[in-house]
Amino acid sequence: EGTPSSLGDLLLFELEEAPGVPFDDLVEVSNYVAALEHGLARLREGFPLSNRLLREVHARLLSRGRGSNRLPGEFRRSQNWIGGTRPGNARFVPPPPTVVPEALADLDRWIHADDPLPPLVRAGLAHVQFETIHPFLDGNGRIGRLLITLLLEHWGILKTPLLYLSLALKRHRAEYYQRLLEVRTQGDWEGWTEFYLECVRESALDGVSAAKRLFDRLGKDRRTVTHHRATTVTAVRLFDLLPEHPIVTLPRAMKLLKTTKPTAGKAIDALCKSGVLHEISGKQRDRVYAYDAYLKVLVEDTAQPE
Incomplete structure:
Protein backbone atom coordinates (compact mmCIF):
# COMPACT_ATOMS: atom_id res chain seq x y z
CA GLU A 1 0.00 0.00 0.00
CA GLY A 2 2.59 2.50 -1.10
CA THR A 3 5.34 1.22 1.19
CA PRO A 4 8.58 2.41 -0.49
CA SER A 5 10.76 -0.65 0.21
CA SER A 6 12.78 -2.41 -2.47
CA LEU A 7 13.46 -6.13 -2.66
CA GLY A 8 17.07 -5.39 -1.78
CA ASP A 9 15.97 -3.47 1.31
CA LEU A 10 13.83 -6.41 2.42
CA LEU A 11 16.63 -8.93 1.91
CA LEU A 12 19.01 -6.73 3.89
CA PHE A 13 16.42 -6.45 6.64
CA GLU A 14 16.11 -10.23 6.80
CA LEU A 15 19.92 -10.36 7.12
CA GLU A 16 19.64 -7.85 9.99
CA GLU A 17 21.65 -5.29 8.04
CA ALA A 18 20.80 -1.57 7.95
CA PRO A 19 18.90 -0.64 4.76
CA GLY A 20 18.25 2.89 3.56
CA VAL A 21 14.51 3.11 4.22
CA PRO A 22 12.49 3.61 7.42
CA PHE A 23 12.35 0.59 9.71
CA ASP A 24 8.54 0.57 9.86
CA ASP A 25 8.32 0.31 6.07
CA LEU A 26 10.49 -2.79 6.07
CA VAL A 27 8.62 -4.39 8.95
CA GLU A 28 5.40 -3.87 7.00
CA VAL A 29 6.76 -5.59 3.89
CA SER A 30 8.34 -8.39 5.91
CA ASN A 31 5.02 -8.93 7.69
CA TYR A 32 3.26 -9.17 4.32
CA VAL A 33 5.62 -11.90 3.15
CA ALA A 34 5.23 -13.76 6.45
CA ALA A 35 1.43 -13.50 6.23
CA LEU A 36 1.40 -14.91 2.69
CA GLU A 37 3.74 -17.76 3.62
CA HIS A 38 1.63 -18.62 6.66
CA GLY A 39 -1.59 -18.70 4.67
CA LEU A 40 -0.13 -20.90 1.94
CA ALA A 41 1.48 -23.24 4.48
CA ARG A 42 -1.82 -23.69 6.32
CA LEU A 43 -3.68 -24.49 3.09
CA ARG A 44 -1.04 -27.05 2.17
CA GLU A 45 -1.46 -28.65 5.58
CA GLY A 46 -5.11 -29.20 4.71
CA PHE A 47 -6.49 -26.34 6.83
CA PRO A 48 -9.60 -24.90 5.14
CA LEU A 49 -9.70 -21.43 3.66
CA SER A 50 -11.94 -19.82 6.23
CA ASN A 51 -12.52 -16.74 8.36
CA ARG A 52 -10.31 -18.29 11.02
CA LEU A 53 -7.45 -18.55 8.53
CA LEU A 54 -7.97 -14.95 7.43
CA ARG A 55 -7.71 -13.86 11.07
CA GLU A 56 -4.47 -15.83 11.43
CA VAL A 57 -3.04 -14.20 8.30
CA HIS A 58 -4.15 -10.78 9.52
CA ALA A 59 -2.48 -11.37 12.90
CA ARG A 60 0.83 -11.94 11.13
CA LEU A 61 0.32 -9.00 8.81
CA LEU A 62 -0.01 -6.60 11.75
CA SER A 63 2.24 -8.45 14.19
CA ARG A 64 4.88 -5.69 14.26
CA GLY A 65 5.21 -2.04 13.31
CA ARG A 66 2.40 0.17 12.01
CA GLY A 67 -1.05 -1.20 12.75
CA SER A 68 0.06 -3.55 15.52
CA ASN A 69 -2.33 -1.72 17.86
CA ARG A 70 -5.26 -2.12 15.45
CA LEU A 71 -6.65 -5.44 16.68
CA PRO A 72 -4.41 -7.89 14.75
CA GLY A 73 -6.30 -11.09 14.03
CA GLU A 74 -9.64 -9.69 15.20
CA PHE A 75 -12.62 -8.40 13.29
CA ARG A 76 -13.47 -4.77 13.94
CA ARG A 77 -15.88 -3.78 16.67
CA SER A 78 -16.38 -0.19 15.50
CA GLN A 79 -17.47 1.56 12.33
CA ASN A 80 -14.83 2.34 9.72
CA TRP A 81 -14.97 4.28 6.46
CA ILE A 82 -12.95 4.86 3.30
CA GLY A 83 -11.95 8.40 2.38
CA GLY A 84 -13.08 11.56 4.10
CA THR A 85 -12.84 12.43 7.77
CA ARG A 86 -16.04 10.81 9.01
CA PRO A 87 -18.81 8.53 7.69
CA GLY A 88 -20.82 11.57 6.61
CA ASN A 89 -18.28 12.68 3.99
CA ALA A 90 -16.64 9.31 3.26
CA ARG A 91 -16.19 7.86 -0.21
CA PHE A 92 -17.57 4.56 1.05
CA VAL A 93 -18.91 3.32 4.39
CA PRO A 94 -18.67 -0.47 4.95
CA PRO A 95 -21.39 -2.33 6.83
CA PRO A 96 -21.63 -1.81 10.60
CA PRO A 97 -19.58 -4.14 12.83
CA THR A 98 -22.66 -5.99 14.02
CA VAL A 99 -23.23 -7.51 10.58
CA VAL A 100 -19.57 -8.25 9.73
CA PRO A 101 -19.59 -11.85 11.10
CA GLU A 102 -22.67 -12.84 9.11
CA ALA A 103 -21.45 -11.07 5.96
CA LEU A 104 -18.16 -12.98 6.17
CA ALA A 105 -20.04 -16.22 6.86
CA ASP A 106 -22.03 -15.65 3.65
CA LEU A 107 -18.79 -15.07 1.73
CA ASP A 108 -17.28 -18.22 3.24
CA ARG A 109 -20.31 -20.30 2.21
CA TRP A 110 -20.13 -18.93 -1.34
CA ILE A 111 -16.40 -19.70 -1.60
CA HIS A 112 -17.00 -23.34 -0.62
CA ALA A 113 -20.18 -23.83 -2.64
CA ASP A 114 -20.35 -25.39 -6.08
CA ASP A 115 -20.44 -22.64 -8.70
CA PRO A 116 -20.27 -22.78 -12.51
CA LEU A 117 -18.14 -19.63 -12.74
CA PRO A 118 -14.43 -20.11 -13.51
CA PRO A 119 -12.29 -19.99 -10.34
CA LEU A 120 -10.27 -17.03 -11.64
CA VAL A 121 -13.46 -14.98 -11.98
CA ARG A 122 -14.72 -16.15 -8.60
CA ALA A 123 -11.48 -14.99 -6.94
CA GLY A 124 -12.06 -11.51 -8.35
CA LEU A 125 -15.65 -11.43 -7.12
CA ALA A 126 -14.60 -12.63 -3.67
CA HIS A 127 -12.02 -9.84 -3.53
CA VAL A 128 -14.72 -7.22 -4.10
CA GLN A 129 -16.98 -8.75 -1.49
CA PHE A 130 -14.18 -8.84 1.08
CA GLU A 131 -13.12 -5.26 0.35
CA THR A 132 -16.73 -4.13 0.65
CA ILE A 133 -17.16 -5.81 4.04
CA HIS A 134 -13.81 -4.31 5.17
CA PRO A 135 -13.81 -6.51 8.29
CA PHE A 136 -10.59 -5.28 9.93
CA LEU A 137 -9.61 -1.93 11.36
CA ASP A 138 -6.44 -1.89 9.26
CA GLY A 139 -4.81 -3.96 6.51
CA ASN A 140 -7.98 -4.78 4.55
CA GLY A 141 -6.41 -3.95 1.19
CA ARG A 142 -3.43 -6.20 1.79
CA ILE A 143 -5.56 -9.08 3.09
CA GLY A 144 -7.96 -8.64 0.17
CA ARG A 145 -5.13 -9.03 -2.32
CA LEU A 146 -3.71 -11.97 -0.39
CA LEU A 147 -7.17 -13.54 -0.55
CA ILE A 148 -6.91 -13.76 -4.35
CA THR A 149 -3.63 -15.69 -4.06
CA LEU A 150 -5.02 -17.96 -1.33
CA LEU A 151 -8.14 -18.69 -3.37
CA LEU A 152 -6.12 -19.62 -6.45
CA GLU A 153 -4.07 -21.97 -4.26
CA HIS A 154 -7.23 -23.34 -2.61
CA TRP A 155 -8.85 -24.09 -5.97
CA GLY A 156 -5.67 -25.60 -7.41
CA ILE A 157 -5.15 -22.94 -10.08
CA LEU A 158 -1.63 -22.04 -8.95
CA LYS A 159 0.90 -24.39 -7.39
CA THR A 160 3.15 -21.48 -6.38
CA PRO A 161 2.21 -17.79 -5.86
CA LEU A 162 3.64 -16.55 -9.15
CA LEU A 163 0.74 -14.27 -10.11
CA TYR A 164 1.71 -10.92 -8.58
CA LEU A 165 -1.56 -9.05 -9.04
CA SER A 166 -0.74 -6.24 -6.58
CA LEU A 167 1.60 -4.53 -9.04
CA ALA A 168 -1.02 -4.33 -11.79
CA LEU A 169 -3.59 -3.01 -9.32
CA LYS A 170 -1.09 -0.38 -8.19
CA ARG A 171 -0.37 0.67 -11.78
CA HIS A 172 -4.10 1.21 -12.29
CA ARG A 173 -4.91 2.32 -8.76
CA ALA A 174 -7.38 5.09 -9.68
CA GLU A 175 -9.39 2.81 -11.94
CA TYR A 176 -9.22 0.02 -9.34
CA TYR A 177 -10.91 2.18 -6.69
CA GLN A 178 -13.41 3.52 -9.22
CA ARG A 179 -14.36 0.00 -10.33
CA LEU A 180 -14.90 -1.07 -6.72
CA LEU A 181 -17.09 1.98 -6.12
CA GLU A 182 -19.16 1.30 -9.22
CA VAL A 183 -19.88 -2.25 -8.09
CA ARG A 184 -21.06 -0.92 -4.73
CA THR A 185 -23.13 1.97 -6.06
CA GLN A 186 -24.27 0.75 -9.49
CA GLY A 187 -23.89 -3.03 -9.36
CA ASP A 188 -21.42 -2.95 -12.26
CA TRP A 189 -19.93 -6.42 -11.74
CA GLU A 190 -19.22 -6.79 -15.46
CA GLY A 191 -17.04 -3.66 -15.51
CA TRP A 192 -15.12 -4.85 -12.47
CA THR A 193 -14.61 -8.35 -13.88
CA GLU A 194 -13.32 -7.01 -17.20
CA PHE A 195 -10.87 -4.71 -15.39
CA TYR A 196 -9.75 -7.44 -12.98
CA LEU A 197 -9.16 -10.02 -15.71
CA GLU A 198 -7.13 -7.50 -17.69
CA CYS A 199 -4.96 -7.00 -14.59
CA VAL A 200 -4.59 -10.78 -14.32
CA ARG A 201 -3.53 -10.97 -17.98
CA GLU A 202 -1.04 -8.14 -17.50
CA SER A 203 0.39 -9.79 -14.37
CA ALA A 204 0.70 -13.17 -16.07
CA LEU A 205 2.55 -11.68 -19.03
CA ASP A 206 4.85 -9.78 -16.66
CA GLY A 207 5.58 -13.01 -14.82
CA VAL A 208 6.39 -14.97 -17.98
CA SER A 209 8.64 -12.17 -19.26
CA ALA A 210 10.48 -11.91 -15.93
CA ALA A 211 10.96 -15.69 -15.77
CA LYS A 212 12.51 -15.75 -19.25
CA ARG A 213 14.85 -12.87 -18.38
CA LEU A 214 15.86 -14.58 -15.13
CA PHE A 215 16.68 -17.87 -16.88
CA ASP A 216 18.69 -15.99 -19.51
CA ARG A 217 20.56 -14.06 -16.83
CA LEU A 218 21.34 -17.17 -14.79
CA GLY A 219 22.53 -19.10 -17.82
CA LYS A 220 24.81 -16.32 -18.98
Whole structure:
Protein backbone atom coordinates (compact mmCIF):
# COMPACT_ATOMS: atom_id res chain seq x y z
CA GLU A 1 0.00 0.00 0.00
CA GLY A 2 2.59 2.50 -1.10
CA THR A 3 5.34 1.22 1.19
CA PRO A 4 8.58 2.41 -0.49
CA SER A 5 10.76 -0.65 0.21
CA SER A 6 12.78 -2.41 -2.47
CA LEU A 7 13.46 -6.13 -2.66
CA GLY A 8 17.07 -5.39 -1.78
CA ASP A 9 15.97 -3.47 1.31
CA LEU A 10 13.83 -6.41 2.42
CA LEU A 11 16.63 -8.93 1.91
CA LEU A 12 19.01 -6.73 3.89
CA PHE A 13 16.42 -6.45 6.64
CA GLU A 14 16.11 -10.23 6.80
CA LEU A 15 19.92 -10.36 7.12
CA GLU A 16 19.64 -7.85 9.99
CA GLU A 17 21.65 -5.29 8.04
CA ALA A 18 20.80 -1.57 7.95
CA PRO A 19 18.90 -0.64 4.76
CA GLY A 20 18.25 2.89 3.56
CA VAL A 21 14.51 3.11 4.22
CA PRO A 22 12.49 3.61 7.42
CA PHE A 23 12.35 0.59 9.71
CA ASP A 24 8.54 0.57 9.86
CA ASP A 25 8.32 0.31 6.07
CA LEU A 26 10.49 -2.79 6.07
CA VAL A 27 8.62 -4.39 8.95
CA GLU A 28 5.40 -3.87 7.00
CA VAL A 29 6.76 -5.59 3.89
CA SER A 30 8.34 -8.39 5.91
CA ASN A 31 5.02 -8.93 7.69
CA TYR A 32 3.26 -9.17 4.32
CA VAL A 33 5.62 -11.90 3.15
CA ALA A 34 5.23 -13.76 6.45
CA ALA A 35 1.43 -13.50 6.23
CA LEU A 36 1.40 -14.91 2.69
CA GLU A 37 3.74 -17.76 3.62
CA HIS A 38 1.63 -18.62 6.66
CA GLY A 39 -1.59 -18.70 4.67
CA LEU A 40 -0.13 -20.90 1.94
CA ALA A 41 1.48 -23.24 4.48
CA ARG A 42 -1.82 -23.69 6.32
CA LEU A 43 -3.68 -24.49 3.09
CA ARG A 44 -1.04 -27.05 2.17
CA GLU A 45 -1.46 -28.65 5.58
CA GLY A 46 -5.11 -29.20 4.71
CA PHE A 47 -6.49 -26.34 6.83
CA PRO A 48 -9.60 -24.90 5.14
CA LEU A 49 -9.70 -21.43 3.66
CA SER A 50 -11.94 -19.82 6.23
CA ASN A 51 -12.52 -16.74 8.36
CA ARG A 52 -10.31 -18.29 11.02
CA LEU A 53 -7.45 -18.55 8.53
CA LEU A 54 -7.97 -14.95 7.43
CA ARG A 55 -7.71 -13.86 11.07
CA GLU A 56 -4.47 -15.83 11.43
CA VAL A 57 -3.04 -14.20 8.30
CA HIS A 58 -4.15 -10.78 9.52
CA ALA A 59 -2.48 -11.37 12.90
CA ARG A 60 0.83 -11.94 11.13
CA LEU A 61 0.32 -9.00 8.81
CA LEU A 62 -0.01 -6.60 11.75
CA SER A 63 2.24 -8.45 14.19
CA ARG A 64 4.88 -5.69 14.26
CA GLY A 65 5.21 -2.04 13.31
CA ARG A 66 2.40 0.17 12.01
CA GLY A 67 -1.05 -1.20 12.75
CA SER A 68 0.06 -3.55 15.52
CA ASN A 69 -2.33 -1.72 17.86
CA ARG A 70 -5.26 -2.12 15.45
CA LEU A 71 -6.65 -5.44 16.68
CA PRO A 72 -4.41 -7.89 14.75
CA GLY A 73 -6.30 -11.09 14.03
CA GLU A 74 -9.64 -9.69 15.20
CA PHE A 75 -12.62 -8.40 13.29
CA ARG A 76 -13.47 -4.77 13.94
CA ARG A 77 -15.88 -3.78 16.67
CA SER A 78 -16.38 -0.19 15.50
CA GLN A 79 -17.47 1.56 12.33
CA ASN A 80 -14.83 2.34 9.72
CA TRP A 81 -14.97 4.28 6.46
CA ILE A 82 -12.95 4.86 3.30
CA GLY A 83 -11.95 8.40 2.38
CA GLY A 84 -13.08 11.56 4.10
CA THR A 85 -12.84 12.43 7.77
CA ARG A 86 -16.04 10.81 9.01
CA PRO A 87 -18.81 8.53 7.69
CA GLY A 88 -20.82 11.57 6.61
CA ASN A 89 -18.28 12.68 3.99
CA ALA A 90 -16.64 9.31 3.26
CA ARG A 91 -16.19 7.86 -0.21
CA PHE A 92 -17.57 4.56 1.05
CA VAL A 93 -18.91 3.32 4.39
CA PRO A 94 -18.67 -0.47 4.95
CA PRO A 95 -21.39 -2.33 6.83
CA PRO A 96 -21.63 -1.81 10.60
CA PRO A 97 -19.58 -4.14 12.83
CA THR A 98 -22.66 -5.99 14.02
CA VAL A 99 -23.23 -7.51 10.58
CA VAL A 100 -19.57 -8.25 9.73
CA PRO A 101 -19.59 -11.85 11.10
CA GLU A 102 -22.67 -12.84 9.11
CA ALA A 103 -21.45 -11.07 5.96
CA LEU A 104 -18.16 -12.98 6.17
CA ALA A 105 -20.04 -16.22 6.86
CA ASP A 106 -22.03 -15.65 3.65
CA LEU A 107 -18.79 -15.07 1.73
CA ASP A 108 -17.28 -18.22 3.24
CA ARG A 109 -20.31 -20.30 2.21
CA TRP A 110 -20.13 -18.93 -1.34
CA ILE A 111 -16.40 -19.70 -1.60
CA HIS A 112 -17.00 -23.34 -0.62
CA ALA A 113 -20.18 -23.83 -2.64
CA ASP A 114 -20.35 -25.39 -6.08
CA ASP A 115 -20.44 -22.64 -8.70
CA PRO A 116 -20.27 -22.78 -12.51
CA LEU A 117 -18.14 -19.63 -12.74
CA PRO A 118 -14.43 -20.11 -13.51
CA PRO A 119 -12.29 -19.99 -10.34
CA LEU A 120 -10.27 -17.03 -11.64
CA VAL A 121 -13.46 -14.98 -11.98
CA ARG A 122 -14.72 -16.15 -8.60
CA ALA A 123 -11.48 -14.99 -6.94
CA GLY A 124 -12.06 -11.51 -8.35
CA LEU A 125 -15.65 -11.43 -7.12
CA ALA A 126 -14.60 -12.63 -3.67
CA HIS A 127 -12.02 -9.84 -3.53
CA VAL A 128 -14.72 -7.22 -4.10
CA GLN A 129 -16.98 -8.75 -1.49
CA PHE A 130 -14.18 -8.84 1.08
CA GLU A 131 -13.12 -5.26 0.35
CA THR A 132 -16.73 -4.13 0.65
CA ILE A 133 -17.16 -5.81 4.04
CA HIS A 134 -13.81 -4.31 5.17
CA PRO A 135 -13.81 -6.51 8.29
CA PHE A 136 -10.59 -5.28 9.93
CA LEU A 137 -9.61 -1.93 11.36
CA ASP A 138 -6.44 -1.89 9.26
CA GLY A 139 -4.81 -3.96 6.51
CA ASN A 140 -7.98 -4.78 4.55
CA GLY A 141 -6.41 -3.95 1.19
CA ARG A 142 -3.43 -6.20 1.79
CA ILE A 143 -5.56 -9.08 3.09
CA GLY A 144 -7.96 -8.64 0.17
CA ARG A 145 -5.13 -9.03 -2.32
CA LEU A 146 -3.71 -11.97 -0.39
CA LEU A 147 -7.17 -13.54 -0.55
CA ILE A 148 -6.91 -13.76 -4.35
CA THR A 149 -3.63 -15.69 -4.06
CA LEU A 150 -5.02 -17.96 -1.33
CA LEU A 151 -8.14 -18.69 -3.37
CA LEU A 152 -6.12 -19.62 -6.45
CA GLU A 153 -4.07 -21.97 -4.26
CA HIS A 154 -7.23 -23.34 -2.61
CA TRP A 155 -8.85 -24.09 -5.97
CA GLY A 156 -5.67 -25.60 -7.41
CA ILE A 157 -5.15 -22.94 -10.08
CA LEU A 158 -1.63 -22.04 -8.95
CA LYS A 159 0.90 -24.39 -7.39
CA THR A 160 3.15 -21.48 -6.38
CA PRO A 161 2.21 -17.79 -5.86
CA LEU A 162 3.64 -16.55 -9.15
CA LEU A 163 0.74 -14.27 -10.11
CA TYR A 164 1.71 -10.92 -8.58
CA LEU A 165 -1.56 -9.05 -9.04
CA SER A 166 -0.74 -6.24 -6.58
CA LEU A 167 1.60 -4.53 -9.04
CA ALA A 168 -1.02 -4.33 -11.79
CA LEU A 169 -3.59 -3.01 -9.32
CA LYS A 170 -1.09 -0.38 -8.19
CA ARG A 171 -0.37 0.67 -11.78
CA HIS A 172 -4.10 1.21 -12.29
CA ARG A 173 -4.91 2.32 -8.76
CA ALA A 174 -7.38 5.09 -9.68
CA GLU A 175 -9.39 2.81 -11.94
CA TYR A 176 -9.22 0.02 -9.34
CA TYR A 177 -10.91 2.18 -6.69
CA GLN A 178 -13.41 3.52 -9.22
CA ARG A 179 -14.36 0.00 -10.33
CA LEU A 180 -14.90 -1.07 -6.72
CA LEU A 181 -17.09 1.98 -6.12
CA GLU A 182 -19.16 1.30 -9.22
CA VAL A 183 -19.88 -2.25 -8.09
CA ARG A 184 -21.06 -0.92 -4.73
CA THR A 185 -23.13 1.97 -6.06
CA GLN A 186 -24.27 0.75 -9.49
CA GLY A 187 -23.89 -3.03 -9.36
CA ASP A 188 -21.42 -2.95 -12.26
CA TRP A 189 -19.93 -6.42 -11.74
CA GLU A 190 -19.22 -6.79 -15.46
CA GLY A 191 -17.04 -3.66 -15.51
CA TRP A 192 -15.12 -4.85 -12.47
CA THR A 193 -14.61 -8.35 -13.88
CA GLU A 194 -13.32 -7.01 -17.20
CA PHE A 195 -10.87 -4.71 -15.39
CA TYR A 196 -9.75 -7.44 -12.98
CA LEU A 197 -9.16 -10.02 -15.71
CA GLU A 198 -7.13 -7.50 -17.69
CA CYS A 199 -4.96 -7.00 -14.59
CA VAL A 200 -4.59 -10.78 -14.32
CA ARG A 201 -3.53 -10.97 -17.98
CA GLU A 202 -1.04 -8.14 -17.50
CA SER A 203 0.39 -9.79 -14.37
CA ALA A 204 0.70 -13.17 -16.07
CA LEU A 205 2.55 -11.68 -19.03
CA ASP A 206 4.85 -9.78 -16.66
CA GLY A 207 5.58 -13.01 -14.82
CA VAL A 208 6.39 -14.97 -17.98
CA SER A 209 8.64 -12.17 -19.26
CA ALA A 210 10.48 -11.91 -15.93
CA ALA A 211 10.96 -15.69 -15.77
CA LYS A 212 12.51 -15.75 -19.25
CA ARG A 213 14.85 -12.87 -18.38
CA LEU A 214 15.86 -14.58 -15.13
CA PHE A 215 16.68 -17.87 -16.88
CA ASP A 216 18.69 -15.99 -19.51
CA ARG A 217 20.56 -14.06 -16.83
CA LEU A 218 21.34 -17.17 -14.79
CA GLY A 219 22.53 -19.10 -17.82
CA LYS A 220 24.81 -16.32 -18.98
CA ASP A 221 26.28 -15.70 -15.53
CA ARG A 222 26.80 -19.37 -14.77
CA ARG A 223 28.83 -19.73 -17.95
CA THR A 224 30.88 -16.70 -16.90
CA VAL A 225 31.50 -18.14 -13.44
CA THR A 226 32.45 -21.63 -14.61
CA HIS A 227 34.93 -20.31 -17.19
CA HIS A 228 36.59 -17.69 -14.98
CA ARG A 229 40.14 -18.51 -13.91
CA ALA A 230 39.40 -17.67 -10.25
CA THR A 231 36.46 -20.06 -10.01
CA THR A 232 36.43 -22.93 -7.53
CA VAL A 233 33.96 -25.77 -7.14
CA THR A 234 32.64 -24.06 -4.03
CA ALA A 235 32.17 -20.80 -5.95
CA VAL A 236 29.95 -22.61 -8.47
CA ARG A 237 27.97 -24.14 -5.59
CA LEU A 238 27.49 -20.69 -4.08
CA PHE A 239 26.40 -19.27 -7.42
CA ASP A 240 23.74 -21.96 -7.71
CA LEU A 241 22.37 -20.83 -4.34
CA LEU A 242 22.21 -17.14 -5.27
CA PRO A 243 18.74 -17.21 -6.88
CA GLU A 244 17.28 -18.00 -3.44
CA HIS A 245 19.82 -15.85 -1.59
CA PRO A 246 20.80 -12.96 -3.89
CA ILE A 247 22.26 -10.97 -0.99
CA VAL A 248 24.85 -12.75 1.13
CA THR A 249 27.38 -12.17 3.87
CA LEU A 250 30.35 -14.32 4.76
CA PRO A 251 28.53 -15.94 7.72
CA ARG A 252 25.50 -16.62 5.50
CA ALA A 253 27.72 -18.16 2.80
CA MET A 254 29.40 -20.38 5.40
CA LYS A 255 25.99 -21.58 6.57
CA LEU A 256 24.63 -22.14 3.05
CA LEU A 257 27.73 -24.02 1.91
CA LYS A 258 28.28 -25.77 5.24
CA THR A 259 31.94 -24.98 4.99
CA THR A 260 34.75 -23.07 6.71
CA LYS A 261 35.28 -19.32 6.74
CA PRO A 262 38.35 -19.40 4.42
CA THR A 263 36.59 -21.62 1.86
CA ALA A 264 33.43 -19.49 1.87
CA GLY A 265 35.55 -16.35 1.62
CA LYS A 266 37.36 -17.70 -1.44
CA ALA A 267 34.02 -18.55 -3.07
CA ILE A 268 32.72 -15.02 -2.53
CA ASP A 269 35.98 -13.57 -3.81
CA ALA A 270 35.78 -15.71 -6.95
CA LEU A 271 32.21 -14.55 -7.67
CA CYS A 272 33.28 -10.94 -7.16
CA LYS A 273 36.20 -11.35 -9.58
CA SER A 274 33.89 -12.87 -12.18
CA GLY A 275 31.60 -9.85 -11.86
CA VAL A 276 28.59 -11.69 -10.46
CA LEU A 277 28.70 -10.43 -6.86
CA HIS A 278 29.30 -6.84 -5.80
CA GLU A 279 30.08 -5.54 -2.33
CA ILE A 280 27.34 -3.07 -1.34
CA SER A 281 27.99 -2.11 2.30
CA GLY A 282 31.12 -0.06 1.74
CA LYS A 283 32.54 -1.47 4.98
CA GLN A 284 35.86 -3.18 5.62
CA ARG A 285 34.31 -5.65 8.04
CA ASP A 286 30.93 -7.42 8.04
CA ARG A 287 30.67 -6.87 4.31
CA VAL A 288 27.51 -7.52 2.29
CA TYR A 289 27.45 -8.81 -1.29
CA ALA A 290 24.64 -8.63 -3.84
CA TYR A 291 23.86 -10.41 -7.08
CA ASP A 292 22.90 -7.09 -8.66
CA ALA A 293 22.07 -8.27 -12.16
CA TYR A 294 19.60 -10.85 -10.84
CA LEU A 295 17.95 -8.38 -8.46
CA LYS A 296 17.63 -5.86 -11.28
CA VAL A 297 15.56 -8.31 -13.32
CA LEU A 298 13.31 -9.01 -10.34
CA VAL A 299 12.56 -5.36 -9.62
CA GLU A 300 12.79 -3.63 -13.01
CA ASP A 301 9.03 -3.90 -13.62
CA THR A 302 8.05 -2.54 -10.21
CA ALA A 303 9.00 1.09 -10.82
CA GLN A 304 6.03 1.75 -13.07
CA PRO A 305 4.09 5.00 -12.55
CA GLU A 306 0.94 4.65 -10.48
